Amino acid sequence: MTKDTSVLLDEKRLFKPNYKIVEEAHVKNWEAEIEKGKDLEKYWSEKAEQFEWFEKWDKVLDESKKPFYKWFTNGKINLAYNAVDRWISTDKRNQVAILYTNERGDEKKLTYYELYREVNKMANALKNLGIKKGDTVSMYLPMCPELLISMLACTKIGAVHSVVYSGLSVGAFVERMNDADAKVLITADGTFRRGKIIDLKKIVDESILQCPTIETVVVVRHTGNPINVSELSGREILYDRLVEGESGECPVEEMDSEDPLFILYTSGSTGKPKGVLHTTAGYMVGVATTLKNVFDIHNGDLWWCTADIGWITGHSYLIYGPLLLGTTTLVYEGAPDYPDPGAWWKIVEKYGVTKLYTAPTAIRHLMRYGSKYPNMYNLSSLKILGSVGEPINPEAWMWFYKNIGKEKIPIMDTWWQTETGMHMISPIPVSPLKPGTATLPLPGIDADVVDEKGNSVPLGKGGYLVIKKPWPAMFRTLYNDEERFINVYWKEIPGGVYRAGDLARKDEDGYIWIQGRSDDVLNIAGHRVGSAEVESAFVSHPAVVESAVIGKSDPIKGEVIKAFLILKEGYKLNTTLIEDLKKHIRYELGPVAVIGDIEQLDALPKTRSGKIMRRILRAQEMGEDLGDTSTLEE
Ligand code: WTA
Numbered sequence: 001m002t003k004d005t006s007v008l009l010d011e012k013r014l015f016k017p018n019y020k021i022v023e024e025a026h027v028k029n030w031e032a033e034i035e036k037g038k039d040l041e042k043y044w045s046e047k048a049e050q051f052e053w054f055e056k057w058d059k060v061l062d063e064s065k066k067p068f069y070k071w072f073t074n075g076k077i078n079l080a081y082n083a084v085d086r087w088i089s090t091d092k093r094n095q096v097a098i099l100y101t102n103e104r105g106d107e108k109k110l111t112y113y114e115l116y117r118e119v120n121k122m123a124n125a126l127k128n129l130g131i132k133k134g135d136t137v138s139m140y141l142p143m144c145p146e147l148l149i150s151m152l153a154c155t156k157i158g159a160v161h162s163v164v165y166s167g168l169s170v171g172a173f174v175e176r177m178n179d180a181d182a183k184v185l186i187t188a189d190g191t192f193r194r195g196k197i198i199d200l201k202k203i204v205d206e207s208i209l210q211c212p213t214i215e216t217v218v219v220v221r222h223t224g225n226p227i228n229v230s231e232l233s234g235r236e237i238l239y240d241r242l243v244e245g246e247s248g249e250c251p252v253e254e255m256d257s258e259d260p261l262f263i264l265y266t267s268g269s270t271g272k273p274k275g276v277l278h279t280t281a282g283y284m285v286g287v288a289t290t291l292k293n294v295f296d297i298h299n300g301d302l303w304w305c306t307a308d309i310g311w312i313t314g315h316s317y318l319i320y321g322p323l324l325l326g327t328t329t330l331v332y333e334g335a336p337d338y339p340d341p342g343a344w345w346k347i348v349e350k351y352g353v354t355k356l357y358t359a360p361t362a363i364r365h366l367m368r369y370g371s372k373y374p375n376m377y378n379l380s381s382l383k384i385l386g387s388v389g390e391p392i393n394p395e396a397w398m399w400f401y402k403n404i405g406k407e408k409i410p411i412m413d414t415w416w417q418t419e420t421g422m423h424m425i426s427p428i429p430v431s432p433l434k435p436g437t438a439t440l441p442l443p444g445i446d447a448d449v450v451d452e453k454g455n456s457v458p459l460g461k462g463g464y465l466v467i468k469k470p471w472p473a474m475f476r477t478l479y480n481d482e483e484r485f486i487n488v489y490w491k492e493i494p495g496g497v498y499r500a501g502d503l504a505r506k507d508e509d510g511y512i513w514i515q516g517r518s519d520d521v522l523n524i525a526g527h528r529v530g531s532a533e534v535e536s537a538f539v540s541h542p543a544v545v546e547s548a549v550i551g552k553s554d555p556i557k558g559e560v561i562k563a564f565l566i567l568k569e570g571y572k573l574n575t576t577l578i579e580d581l582k583k584h585i586r587y588e589l590g591p592v593a594v595i596g597d598i599e600q601l602d603a604l605p606k607t608r609s610g611k612i613m614r615r616i617l618r619a620q621e622m623g624e625d626l627g628d629t630s631t632l633e634e
Contacts, residue, residue: 011394011434011435011436011437012434013394013434013435014432014433014434015401015410015432015433015434015435016432016433017410017429017430017431017432018408021383021384021409021410021429021430022429022430024296024298024383024429025296025428025429025430026292026293026296026298027293027296027428027430028430029430030427030428030430030431030440033293033428033443034440034441034442034443036443037442037443037444037445040060040061040444040469040470041060041061043443043444044060044061044071044285044289044444044472045057045060045072047285047288047289048060048072048075048281048285048472050288051077051082051086051284051285051288051324052077052081052082052086053075053076053077054076054077054078054254055074055075055076055254056075057071057072057073057074057075057257057281058073058074058075059072059073059074060072061470063470066496067485067486067489067490067496067498068476068477069470069474069476070257070258071257071258071281071282071285071470071472072257072281072282072285072472073257073258074256074257075256075257075281076254076255076256076257077254077255077257077280077281077284078155078156078158078252078253078254078255078280079155079255079261079280079283079284079320079324080119080152080153080155080156080252081156081252082284082324083152083155083319083320083323083324084097084112084115084116084119084152084156084323085116085252086326087112087326088112088113088116090326092112092326093111093112093113094111094112094113095111095112095326095328096109096110096111096328097110097111097112097114097115097323097328097329098110098115098145098148098328098329098331099302099328099329099330099331099351100143100144100145100330100331100332100333101330101331101332101333101347101351102143102192102332102333102334103192103193103194103195103333103334103335103338103339103343104192104334108145110145112326115148115149115152116248117248118145118149118243118248119149119152119153119156119250120153120156120246120247120248120249120250121243121246121247121248121250122149122150122152122153122242122243122246123153123154123156123157123250124243124246124247124250125153125242125243125246126153126154126157126159126184127157127250128246129183129184129215129216129242130183130215131154131157131159131183131184132157132158132159133157133158133159133253133255133259134158134159134160134259134260135159135160135183135184136159136160136161136162136180136181136182136183136263137150137154137159137160137161137162137182137183137184137185137186138161138162138163138164138176138177138180138182138184138185138186138214139151139161139162139163139164139185139186139187140163140164140166140173140185140186140187140200140203140204141163141166141186141187141188141200141220141309142166142188142190142191142192142200142222142333143191143308143309143331143332143333144188144191144220144222144331144333145331146186146188146220146222146239147163147186147309148309148319148331150186151163151262151309151315151319152319152323154262155261156250156252156253157250157253158253158255158259160260160261160262160263161262161263162176162180162182162262162263162264162265162275163262163264163309163310163314163315164176164177164265164310165308165310165311165590165592166191166198166200166308166310167308167310167590167591167592168310168589168590168592169203169586169587169588169589169590169591170203170206170207170587170588171537171540171587171588171589172273172533172588172589172590173203173204173207174207174210174211175272175273176265176273176275177207177211177213177214178210178211178212178213179265179272179273179275179479179480180263180265180275180479181213182211182213182214183213183214183215183216184214184215184216184217184218185204185208185211185214185216185217185218186217186218186220186239187200187201187204187217187218187219187220188200188201188219188220188221188222188223189201189219189220189221189222189223189225189227190222190223190225191222191223191333192223192333192334193334193335193338194334194335194338195338195339197223197225201219204217214235215235216235216236216237217233217235217236217237218236218237218238218239218242219232219236219237219238219239220238220239220240221238221239221240255280256280257279257280257281257282258279258280258281258476259279259280260277260278260279260280260476261278261279261280261283262277262278262315263275263276263277263278263479264276264278264311264312264315264418266312266417266418266419266528267521267528267529267530267533268484268488268519268521268530268532270520270530270532272533273530273533274478274481274484274488275478275479275480275481276312276418276419276475276478276479277475277476277477277478277479278421278473278475278476279476281472282471282472282473282474283316283320283421283422283472283473284320284324285472285473286421286422286471286472286473286474287316287317287320287321287324287421287422287473288320288321288324288325289422289444290321290422290423290426290442290473291316291317291321291322291324291325291423292325293428293442293443294386294412294414294423294426294427294428294429294442295355295357295384295386295412295429296355296383296384296428296429297322297325297327297355299326299327300354301327301328301354301355301383302327302328302330302351302352302353302354302355302381303322303327303328303329303330303353303354303355303357304329304330304332304347304348304353304355304356304357305317305318305322305329305330305357305358306332306336306344306356306357306358306359306362307357307358307359307388307389309331311418311527312416312417312418312421313357313388313389316421316422316473317357318331330347330351330353332344332347336362336365336366337365337366337369340373341366341369341373342373342374342376342377344366345373345374345376345377345379345404346377348377348379348381348382349377349378349379349381352381353381353382354381354382354383354384355382355383355384355385355386356382356384356385356386356404357385357386357387357388357412357414358385358386358387358388359387359388359389359390359525359526360387360389360390360391360392360393360396360526360558361389361390361525361526361556361557361558363387363392363396363399363400364393364396364555364556364558365556367395367396367399367400368556371402371403374403374404375403379404379406380406382404382405382409383409384409384410384412384429385400385401385404385405385409385410385411385412386411386412386413386414387400387411387412387413387414388413388414388415388416388526389523389525389526389527390516390523390526390558391436391513391514391515391516392411392413392435392436393436394435394436397411397413397435397436398435401435410427410429410431410433411433412426412427412428412429413426413427413433413436413437413438413439414426414438415438415502415512415514417500417501418475418528419474419475419489419500420467420471420473420474420475420500421473421474421475422471422472422473423442424441424442424445424447424467424471425438425439425440425441425442425445425447425512425514426438426439426442427439427440428442434507434511436513437507437511437512437513437514438512438514439511439512440510440511440512441512444471445467445469445471446467446468446469447465447466447467447468447512448465448466448468448497449461449462449463449464449465449466449504449505449506449512450463450464450466450493450497451463451464452464452493453493453494454466454493454494454495454497457506459505459506459507459508459510460505460506460507460508461505462503462504462505462515463503463504463505464493464499464500464502464503464504464518465499465500465501465502465503465504465512465514466493466497466498466499466500467497467498467500468495468497468498474498488501501517501518501519501521502514502515502516502517502518503515503516503517503518520532520614522534522549522550522551522559522561523551523558523559524551524557524558524559524560524561524592524593524594525556525557525558525592525594526558527592529561529589529592529593531548531549531550531614533589534547534549534561534563534585534589534593535547535548535549537584537585537588537589537593538563538565538581538584538585540584540588541580541581541584542568543567543568543571543577543580543581544565544566544567544568544581545565545566545567545568546565546566546604547563547564547565547566548563548564548604548612548614548617549561549562549563549564549614550562550564550614550617550618550621551618552596552597552621554594554596557594560594560595560596560597561593561594561595561596561597562596562597562598562599562621563581563595563597563598563599564599564600564601564604564617565581565598565599565600565601566600566601566602566603566604567600572600573598573599573600578598581595581598582595604617605617605632606632607632608632613632615627616629616632
């Protein structure tokens with residue numbers, strides 16, 4: 001949220017791990033592990049050995065068609081098999097794999113064996129709907145066991161899943177659904193949010209006519225409200241009816257290492273959202289390895305990642321990572337402060353959560369209530385904390401460290417992206433920590449801060465964050481948009497490096513301090529929102545001719561939207577119109593797009609070639625120098 005971290009770089013507090021953490025840790029010597037990681041192929045191939053392969057790979061890394069890297073070429077493997085089937089012939093068979101709970105206190109537990117059967121039933125049902133290897137299945141579901149089951153069912157039969165976050169609304173939904181060419185959509189009658197039920201099915205009903213590729217809509221009965229079956233349309237079917245009578249056994253599809261695994265949409269700075277495509281083996285290796293190292297996963301852990309499954313954090317570290325390691329993953333449906341701001345701490349105490357992975361925005365939100373709520377519960381089961389999504393402010397870090405970790409346990413500030421698939425820059429439990437930095441690149445990762453020409457910048461100086469060598473969980477392309485894949489990520493900085501789109505600095509210890517995005521992507525409560533998407537949504541309102549949006553800093557959300565609008569003749573920006581515009585944006589994009597402020601302008605600052613100069617608006621808003629205005633139109 002703070003763009004200028006020169007102040008943060010002065011952060012001198014250093015927190016070292018205590019002996020208990022070191023004693024327990026899988027990796028006790030950080031530097032030695034980083035050293036090992038320098039032999040990329042050896043390092044990652046050793047990590048790949050943890051899985052059951054149907055056929056081993058013949059090459060660890062194929063760099064012949066940069067930037068289209070390939071990992072573990074010609075290997076044959078299946079993710080669902082390794083995440084579920086593999087455990088049922090071990091003593092994990094009857095261990096809880098998924099522990100679901102929600103804000104109402106409902107609870108559902110699935111052991112690995114039960115999960116195995118449920119996944120197989122759904123896999124068989126999807127096949128009966130005509131889904132074959134390579135087809136896309138979309139999901140628009142709340143945090144519920146059926147979402148995890150459906151994703152694993154796709155993976156088991158080689159279908160590609162595309163999960164759309166249930167907080168997105170009609171416009172965003174339609175765009176993602178059509179880009180992915182989904183044949184089947186799985187949704188639910190609703191989701192619980194702060195004592196209310198949000199009707200997801202209604203949003204689907206309003207969108208579906210604009211989604212011609214969808215042949216079948218599967219509806220999960222989630223809320224307990226009765227559904228009038230006769231009101232379902234011809235293409236709709238209830239989830240429970242669909243899987244009823246299906247066999248609990250299903251043959252596994254042997255996937256090539258590089259077969260597509262999933263598409264996940266994320267916002268870019270221009271145009272439509274980007275369909276980030278991940279493939280099978282490298283993703284598995286990267287995600288399982290980083291989760292094990294960063295959060296030091298052991299038998300008996302209860303892992304809780306609070307992210308929604310609709311984002312990459314949910315994919316990699318709520319479902320796939322923990323199940324690949326055979327741990328128990330907690331799935332919570334609800335807000336952090338409902339029915340009261342002790343809701344999360346109550347769950348930690350009740351179930352004995354050992355590792356908690358959350359986001360700075362949630363920490364800042366809960367921090368407002370002070371230490372009262374955390375002090376009401378016994379949090380002594382916790383061993384490691386984690387943060388992801390945006391830079392964590394040192395005050396929020398300290399609050400988390402003191403009130404939740406009781407100054408005894410470390411915080412893993414993990415930097416990574418939808419595109420990277422896995423943690424990239426992060427401490428591990430034995431690392432010395434400084435509040436506000438994700439510390440060093442993980443073993444096997446070569447990250448740097450460079451200038452436009454690709455040269456490393458001196459310590460303390462700002463620059464672009466890049467990754468210099470390929471890593472196994474890297475995305476392979478943007479779905480339907482290879483050109484954009486190359487142009488956005490691999491071209492702008494010379495040297496064939498991956499441009500992350502973030503600004504960063506390194507301090508005297510080489511620790512990397514992320515300063516926020518270098519492009520026009522906003523980070524609202526840890527969610528990426530593209531300015532172009534918001535601008536298009538504004539322009540689709542009858543009163544708006546043109547719009548430009550920038551991020552405005554916000555104490556809880558990190559950033560919110562500040563919009564500058566040019567209105568049609570006859571319209572005035574009064575409170576009624578502001579309310580109407582806010583509703584419109586919510587309808588188009590969903591509650592993720594939080595509007596902080598709307599301002600009416602007579603003209604937008606543009607370059608002579610007609611590009612909106614958001615930079616000028618930003619500088620003006622912050623009362624800063626406008627910088628170079630030579631390209632500004634008269
Ligand atoms: C930001 C989320 C600072 C960053 C996993 C990145 C962070 C974008 C951190 C990716 C962190 C994520 N410190 N910034 N620990 N983690 N970011 O694709 O700007 O939703 O580029 O992936 O979030 O967001 P995405």
